[in-house]
Amino acid sequence: MTTKDLIERLGLKPLSKFEDRDVDGVFVSDMMSDVMAGAKSGNLWLTIQTHKSIVPAANLVDISAIIVTSGKEVPEDTISLASRYDIAILSSELATFELVGKLYGLGFGTK
Amino acid sequence: MTEIQFGFVVFEKCFHCNTLRTYFTAGDVLILGDKYREGDCYWSRVENAQTFQFNLTCSRCGQVESFGDLMGLLHCTGCLSECKVEILQRRYEIEKTWLVVGFGFLPKSDQTLVPGYKLDILSDYFNQRRNTSRSRIKIVPSYLIEDLSCCKGDFIHDVGMLSSETPSERKLLF
Numbered sequence: 001m002t003t004k005d006l007i008e009r010l011g012l013k014p015l016s017k018f019e020d021r022d023v024d025g026v027f028v029s030d031m032m033s034d035v036m037a038g039a040k041s042g043n044l045w046l047t048i049q050t051h052k053s054i055v056p057a058a059n060l061v062d063i064s065a066i067i068v069t070s071g072k073e074v075p076e077d078t079i080s081l082a083s084r085y086d087i088a089i090l091s092s093e094l095a096t097f098e099l100v101g102k103l104y105g106l107g108f109g110t111k
Numbered sequence: 112m113t114e115i116q117f118g119f120v121v122f123e124k125c126f127h128c129n130t131l132r133t134y135f136t137a138g139d140v141l142i143l144g145d146k147y148r149e150g151d152c153y154w155s156r157v158e159n160a161q162t163f164q165f166n167l168t169c170s171r172c173g174q175v176e177s178f179g180d181l182m183g184l185l186h187c188t189g190c191l192s193e194c195k196v197e198i199l200q201r202r203y204e205i206e207k208t209w210l211v212v213g214f215g216f217l218p219k220s221d222q223t224l225v226p227g228y229k230l231d232i233l234s235d236y237f238n239q240r241r242n243t244s245r246s247r248i249k250i251v252p253s254y255l256i257e258d259l260s261c262c263k264g265d266f267i268h269d270v271g272m273l274s275s276e277t278p279s280e281r282k283l284l285f
Contacts, residue, residue: 036267
């Protein structure tokens with residue numbers, strides 16, 4: 001499943017320009033240190049963090065897309081940086097728990 | 112990554128000489144604003160950032176490379192167009208290679224710079240784990256930043272995580 005497939009199936013709102021990629025696994029954390037230590041290449045990253053440093057953190061570990069949950073507003077500088085890096089920032093009104101449930105229902109598990 | 116230990120990088124500033132110093136602690140979070148005197152210096156804790164320390168272990172030969180001297184990785188925000196890091200970033204961006212700056216602990220005058228070969232090992236670590244991305248990472252040394260007091264880069268670490276509100280702004284540390 002690719003990023004664009006997920007956008008369609010989960011009703012996610014794309015905020016940045018991005019490279020469509022295969023998604024491989026899900027990582028849930030609101031800590032960049034946790035992501036850098038534990039996320040894997042191709043993971044979806046679910047978070048409520050919106051500071052622009054989530055973009056270089058995601059880029060370091062080759063995250064396929066960042067989903068900002070709970071309808072958190074993403075600042076323009078974060079979106080611009082993500083577009084520059086071609087990393088998808090997607091928005092969901094759902095809480096992280098609910099979104100994880102839907103992803104699990106689509107067959108996603110952690111790598 | 113092996114021997115991962117989560118903890119805090121503590122940033123302290125002397126308001127007498129304006130020196131910034133940092134150290135890692137795996138203990139309890141230290142209170143911000145705490146002040147104490149050490150000789151002629153009056154130190155105040157200005158930031159706690161949640162981070163981690165780690166080793167890289169070769170899965171083939173078992174060689175261990177410790178990164179205990181790495182304070183953190185800084186993302187260049189392009190605040191100074193003539194900064195060597197920003198100049199390098201503009202050059203590498205064409206090849207979709209993204210720079211981060213590897214910092215040792217501060218102050219710069221006292222720190223042992225993280226050796227270049229270790230930054231290369233860490234760059235290789237991140238690059239070899241990229242499955243489908245066309246982009247690459249390059250970790251560059253902190254001495255490329257000539258004047259830290261002018262740097263508005265962002266460290267890739269967690270600040271304000273003990274707040275009930277999601278942090279959106281960061282203090283300028285330098």
